[in-house]
Amino acid sequence: MNKKSNNLFQKILTKRTVFISFIIAATLASCNKNNEEMMTEAHTTTLHAESIKKGQLEGQTITYERKDGMNFFQGDIVLSDKQLVGDNSKGGASFSRWPGGKIYYTVASNMGSINANKITSAVNEYNTKTNTQWIPRTNQTNYVEFIFGSSSGSDGWAHIGFQGGRQNISLDQYISVGSVIHEMGHTVGLYHEHARKDRDQYVSIQWNNIQDGQAYNFNMYNSGTDIGPFNINSVMMYWPNSYSKNGQPTIKRANNTNFTYNRTGFTTGDINTINTMYP
Ligand SMILES: [Zn+2]
Structure with a gap:
């Protein structure tokens, strides 16, 4: 997106969420796919400072946002209350x-044919590239x-890993x-690539540009297991x-050059990671 639209976008973002539909209108009118993605994975949500909390996730103190009765980690990952209190009944794992590798699913009746497709x-x-199999649910409990x-954007999120019962x-x-694949990645058990322990060798977080x-x-999410090499794509x-306050990058390559994000689909690295988790 160009500088002009960034400035407009930023001003709008400082308003309350009641203007969210206007944001979408502005986004769609003036911007490219990048902005669309920014909205759909909920990485630009308006901050409500009173809802920022700290909790324990697999022994690590993490910061998350409590919103709509859910715990949002890194923007679009939903943690259960049980995960956050460090419950050890599942062998200490924060998720299963x-x-x-069988994941049964249903699609809400109000989803609409475009999203259903x-x-x-x-x-x-x-189902064709990984060892997980997504299977239409019949009567499975999990x-x-x-x-x-919503129809207004900013509502892409997923529960992380296998939760038991119904999850969303x-x-x-x-x-x-590509963003549906991303959210399904959280369901499979993946966190975000930039949170890896070794990320500072590959990327440079531009802290001054973050909202x-x-x-x-x-x-960083230190309690996670990094599988395979860091994969900026x-x-x-x-x-x-993500979360830029001024239209400037918040993440660059470690050598300070820009990178292009991928939401076209899996990279080989993503497939290898999932198949290591689900051999
Ligand atoms: Zn995500």
């Missing part, structure tokens, strides 16, 4: 993997429901197939302008 495309990607978050992936009407109060989204990578 899906038994046998995107889900089908994303499911096909998982499953994912794709829900329609929320999509809004502007989400891309006030959002820096915690760029903290990962479908699980934040995009370069």
Whole structure:
């Protein structure tokens, strides 16, 4: 996007969420796919300082946002209350993997055919390229429901890993197939690439460009297991302008050059990571 639209976008973002539909209108009118992605994975949510909390996730103190009765980590990952109190009843794991790599799913009846088609495309990607199998639910107890978050954007999120019972992936009407794949990645158990322990060898976080109060989204997640090499093209990578307050990048390569985000689909590295988790 150009500088002009950045400035406009930024001004609008400082307003309350009641203007969210205006944001979308401005976004769609003036911007490219990048902005669309920014909205759909909920990485530009308006900050409510009173809802920023600290909790324990696998022994690490993390910062998250409490919103709508849910715990949002790194913007679009939803942690259960049980995960946050460090419950050890599941062997100390903050999430479990899906038994046998089988993930049963349903699609909310109000999803709409456009998003339903995107889900089908994303499911096909998982089923043909990874060892996870996404299977329409019949009567299984443990499953994912794709829900329609809103028609106004900023509602792409997912529960992380296998939760037990019903869990959700929320999509809004502007989400891309690549972002559906991203949210399904959280369901499979993936966190974000930029939060890896080794990320500072590959990327440089531009702290001065991050919106006030959002820096915690760029903290490393040390308790996770880094699988395979760092992959800046990962479908699980934040995009370069995530949470930018001034239109300037918040993440660059370690050599201070810009990178281009990928939301077209899996990279080989993403597939290898998932297949290491689900051999
Ligand atoms: Zn995400």
